[in-house]
Every structure is written in structure tokens, then in C-alpha cells.
Amino acid sequence: VKRASALLALALRGAAVAFLGACGSSSEPAPTGLDEPVRVRFTPPQTSTVVAGQFFPGPLPSATMGPPTSIANNQISVFPGQLGKKLAGVAGGGATGVGLKFKEFGSGFWVVPVLIPDTNMPGSLIWELLLDFGRDLPFESHPLQVAAVDADGHWGVPSETSLFFQSLQPSGTAVASLSWDSNADLDLQIITPTGVIDAKHVSGGMHVDGGVAPGAGFLDHDSNASCVPDGRRREDVIWSDLPTPGLYLARVGMFSACGEPATNFLFELYVQNQLQLRLPGRLIAIDADNGAGPGLAITNFQF
Amino acid sequence: VPAPAPTPPSTPAPLSRDARIRELESKVERLSRALTDIKAASPSAASATTPATPATATATIPATPTEPTAQPDLDPLRGIVLTGYLQAQLENHEDSEDQLRPGGAPLNQNRFLVRRGRIKIAREWDFSSVMMELDGSTTKGPSFSLWHAEASVLWRGGKPAPAPALVKLTGGILDAPFGYELVESPRTRFFTERSVQSRAFFPSEPDLGARLSGQVSWLRYSLAFMNGNPLGEPSAFAGQDPNNHKDFIGRLGAVVPARNFEVAGGISVLNGQGFVKGADATKNGLSWSDTTEDRRVQVDSEIFPLPATAASPSRNFRRWATGADLQVRLKTDAGATLVYGEIQLGSNMDRGLFIVNPTLSGQDTRELGYYVGFIQEVTPYGAVGFRTDYYDPNADFLGFQSGKLIAVSQRIRTYSPMLAAVIPGRTRLIFQYDFIRDFYGRDVRGVPNDLANDAWTLRLQGDL
DSSP states (O other): OHHHHHHHHHHHHHHHHHHHHHHOOOOBOOOOOTTSSEEEEEOOTTOOOOEEOEEEESSOOOOOSOOOBOOBOSOOEEOTTOOOEEEEEEEOTTEEEEEEEESSOOSEEEEEEOOEEOSSSTTOEEEEEEEEEOTTOOSSEEEEEEEEEETTOOBOOOEEEEEEEOOSSOOSSEEEEEEESSSOEEEEEEEETTEEESSSOTTTTOEETTEEOTTOEEEOOOTTGGGOOOSOOEEEEEESSOOOSSEEEEEEEEEEOTTOSEEEEEEEEEETTEEEEEEEEEEEGGGOOTTOSOOEEEEEEEO | OOOOOOOOOSSOOSSOHHHHHHHHHHHHHHHHHHHHHHHHTHHHHHHHTSOSSHHHHHHHGGGOOOSGGGSOOOOTTTTEEEEEEEEEEEEEETTOOSSBOTTSOBSOOOEEEEEEEEEEEEEEOSSEEEEEEEEEEOBTBSEEEEEEEEEEEEEOTTOOTTSOOSEEEEEEEEEOOOTTTTTSOTTTOSSSSOOHHHHHHOSSSEEEEEEEEEEETTEEEEEEEEOSOOTTOSSTTTTSOSSSOOEEEEEEEEEEEETTEEEEEEEEEEEEEEEEOOOOOBOOEEEEOOTTOSSSOOHHHHEEEEOOBOOOOOEEEEEEEEEEEEEEEEEETTEEEEEEEEEEEEESOOOSSSOOOHHHHSOOOEEEEEEEEEEEEOSTTEEEEEEEEEEESOTTOEEEETTEEEEOOOOEEEEEEEEEEEETTTEEEEEEEEEEEOSOEEOTTSOEEOBSOOEEEEEEEEEO
């Protein structure tokens, strides 16, 4: 009986292993990579659908006699948060994919397939992809590595190109910024000694030939206007030269809640690129007034 | 001499088991009351049945009913069958992530949810029946909706309710009669969801339409004309019908019992018409494409006109499906065993997963799917099962690899072992693991490979 029980247990164990073997295979995780410094997408030929690349944790694999690749990059100057930066290149024959990673940071690398034959260089293959950058990248030059891989898993020597990340912060003598955390339509209003700067009066009414009058600021953008989300959630009033001396008042108006129950905002004031004021606040849906009300006063400041 | 009792139906009634039990309980209660009344009234009844003159007999008739069925039914709720069940579950998906999809839907699917909370009210008469079912769920946020609404006229071959109908005409919101799995109640099904292919062809079971069904001896038939836009279809037309064509769906089947053994099966067909909505007219516009990637507008090279365009018409396309299903049931001392399977072929049928649009490509999409499963009850208090299903949403799919256009499989295969603990008629605790094998990920070479998207479900079901 003991022998039969042992045989039965062995058979069951074997069946379990066989079952798991039949069901199991090496599966690939597919994280969105939204917390990575770069995300990669590509468009398969003969389609218009943009597909996300595959993310793998860890460093780009070492070169093992795989196919070479080149990089064609038209614009090295990029911005944190930029969407759809184009990058292309040519990989050697036999390549099935390319891997991409910032040399200095990021928790892993992206792989996209190499799909298109290069008619100018028979035997070579073209790869094209779109890069989306994170919003918190340091404002400096960062080398980007791309390496090709073949069907046997052999990786080629990585090629490098550098991308220089420019600041999204508008440059100016003084900048007043309002940023927020929802798709609500918020409007930054600055009451200046000479007028109001807001979405309806982007330069406070002070126009001169060729642009804004000396000492006057201007609003760079009406974000989420009419509840059309633009992903920026930020508005800046910029003074290119020394602002007109006097007392200023910063206000925030909720033109529309756009279905959001509450919106947290942050007001910041920079002078000569130095942070002078940083004030958080919150508006709720009943604060929405379609621009008819005075808005919420945030703070006074003096130039 | 009492009248002979009506012969019990040789085939099961169309209602669920619980519904039949409640119907029988209701009947027993009515008969018990009638018997009590007869016993209580027996002395006067005896005198009334031997009247001296016709005049005295006339005076005693109202006080002494001699037939139980002659007693007026004062309970308006008698005969109404109320049933329901609740499926609360914990899900875990390997591809969950603490992020949102574009548009805001959460990517995290590791959560508690009420998958189904349904209440059904039904009543059957000899020649008609009516049934309504409400469904509550938190699968896509809290919702509560009318899930089934069926009004029927029927003929039972002269037998009283709830004998099965030989002919039954039903209208309202009803399950599409295609195959076995689609019309199987989620309450009785041990596996937590239908197979992938069934969910792709029919995003939900009910649709609006009219159905002619019935059973004659071993034969089962069900023929329906339906809108063709099931309630759960992920389109703007779910529960509506944007085209005049009505989908024909039918199933012919048989049930052959033999002592502890039963074989059932059928063939199904669907002939329908899909709909692709056109586009509205557009106004003139301008488009800026930052081709130089410098965040500056180059007027000569980056501004493009978008001329106004006329509206484009909506288009219909043909879809069809055919399928066969087989179930073998065996009852032994160990418990009931069910081995079953189903295969379905379709053209332009995917309405839930890889939604087809042949008007764009000019090519029909061929789909193939099947499943095979077994369930073994282990005493009345437990069950084990295993199901594998396969779905190829496009048998002709081509894709590029290393610059070459090659045939690429999009198939999904799922292996689903299942364990259940049961309190008969009351509660089920079900654990199911789904090993999902597909080609939606890419390996490190950039070649399509299985995506890590296995899932498990722990479900607690309570029956009302």
C-alpha cells in the first residue's frame, strides 16, 4: 500500500509538473512605463495605429556580435514632457528589433520591432519610433543608446545620440505660474498697476508695435480652455523685462470645473529664475463661475 | 375514485431548478390548504351532498365547495417566483498597474467587485409566462439595469404549468440562442466567465428580439430574430439597432437521457448584419505639425489646411457564425460529471474584443474558437474542473517581421483550472486561475510573445 501511495503521489506530482509545463511559457510583462524618463511607441507598417513598445527592466544587454544600427535624429533639443519625438535609424540585416535606453537613468530599456526593409540599402532594415519624455527630466544633455538585436538574441554595439532637455519654465525677468492637478479650466489672473492680465487680456491691454509694452507681462497660454484638456494644466504670465513697479495681485478663477469635483493648484513666482513665492490652494466645483466672478485672491506681491 | 394524477413530464421544465422547486412548494402549499379546508367542512359537505329537496341544496352550495380548485385564490402573490443570486469576488490580474489608461480607466484590476447581483421575478400560467431580471454590478462602476424581460405565450400540449412548452413565443430582452455556453446561467456555471471567443462574439448574453422555442421529446429548438446589438456591446448602439436588418439566430439540439447518463448537443447558426457608423461633416480648419520639433510655428512648412469635408455614409456588412456543442453528463456515486465542448466559426463576428470593420479593409475577417472542459462534483459539497479555450480572431492576419510580411497568429489560448466548495442550493466558493497564452507582448528580440496577463478569481456566490 505504501509503495502504491508513493507511486500515486509521484504520478500526481508528474501530472502537476506536466500541466504547469503545458500551461506555462515565458511571459513578458507589459508595464506602461509612465514613471520612466522615456516611453517608446511605434507604428506598424500598413496601419495607422500607434503601438507601445515593450519594456524590460534592467540595463541594455551587452553587445554579443549582433547587428549594428545607426541613428537619425533631426532635433537634439527637446523638452521634458514632450510627446512624439521622432527617432529613426537603419539596422543591419537580420535584426528583429532595437532596444533603447537613456544611458544614465531609467530602470529599464524599451524594445520595438524592426519592420521595414530599406530599399536604399538592400539587406538593411529601417526602424522608426516615437519618444514620449517624462516631465521631471533634468535640464541638460543626456545620451540615448540604441542597439539592434537579431533573432538569435545577439545584440549589436549600441549607437548613441544626445538629447538636450530645455526647461519648460518660460524665461523672463519675472514669471508668475499657476499649475493644477485636474482637467478643470482654471485661469490665472494678475492685477497689475496698469491693468488686468488674464485669458481675455493676454497682455493687460498694453500693446505697442511689435509686441508687449515695456514693463508689461503677457499670458503664454490658456490651458484646458473650454474644457478641452491639453495636458499642460499650467499658465504663466511672463515679464520679459523689468515689470512696472507697483503692487500686484494674483488671482485664480475657475472658469469651469469640467466635471472635476475639486482641483488643487500651486502658484509660484520667479524673479531672475529664483523662486520667490510658492502658495498651494484648492478650488471645488461650486467655485466655477464661467469667468463672471472675481476669482480667488491668492496673494499680493510687489515689484 | 380519485382522478388519476397528471403524468409528470418526462423532460425537465424550462425553468431553473430553484424556480421549479419554488413552484412545486407553492403547489404543495395550495393543495395542503385545500385539503385542510375539505377536512374542516366535511360534516356540512356530507349533508349538502344528500339534499332532501332541490331548494335546500341551493341554499347549502355556497358554503361547501366540493372541489379545491373551485376555491377563489385570494393571494395575489401566489405563483410568483422570486429568485436571485449575488457573485462577489476578488480578482488578481498579472498586468495590473497603478496607472490609468488614456481616458482615465484604471489599469489596476486587482480588486474586490460585485460581478453580478441579480433578482429575477417570474410567473407561469398554463398558456403564458412573464419574467423580468434586474442586474447590478460594479464591474465598470456601480450600475443597475434591466437584464432580461421576457413575455411569452406558449402551449404545453395540454399539460398544466410548469410542464415544458412544446411551442413558446417570447419577446423582449432575451438570451441569444446560440450554442450552449451563451445561454447557460452564470448562476449555475462553475467557471467564472464564458470562454474568450464566446465573449468576443457576444459581449453579453441578452439582446432584444423575439424567439420561438420549445421541446418535443428529445428535440430542442430555439429560433430568434434579434436586433444584433447585445446589451453589453462596447458601441454606441448597445441595446439598439442602427440598421433595419434583424439577425437570425437559431439552435437545433437534442437531449438523450439514459439512466445515469445523458448526452446533449446541438448546432447553431447566426446570420446578421453589422454596422459601421459614418463620420459627420467637418468645418474648415488648420493643423500645425511640429516637423522640425523646435516648438515654433514654421508658417511655410508646418501649417496645413484641413478643408471642410462632407459627411460620410454609414455602412452595413454581413456577418455569420455557425457552431456545434456537445455535453455529456454522468452521475456516479462520486457525484455528477460533465464533459462538454463547443466549436464556433464566424465571419466578421467579433463585437467585443478585436472589433471588426470589413468596410475599411474590404476583406472579411474569419474567426475560429473552441473550448473543451470538464467538471467533476466531489460529493454535493465540492467540485473541480478544468477548461481550455482557444480563439483566433483573424485567421488571415499578416504582420511584418524583419522586413518580411508573414502570417502572424493573434490567437489566445486559456487554461482554467477551477476548485469549488458548495453548500447545495445556498452558497458557492469558487477559485479559478486563468493561464492566458497569447502574442500581445514582445520578447527581448522584438518578436511577438506571450504577454504576462494571467488572472485568478476568488468568487463567493450566494443564492437567494
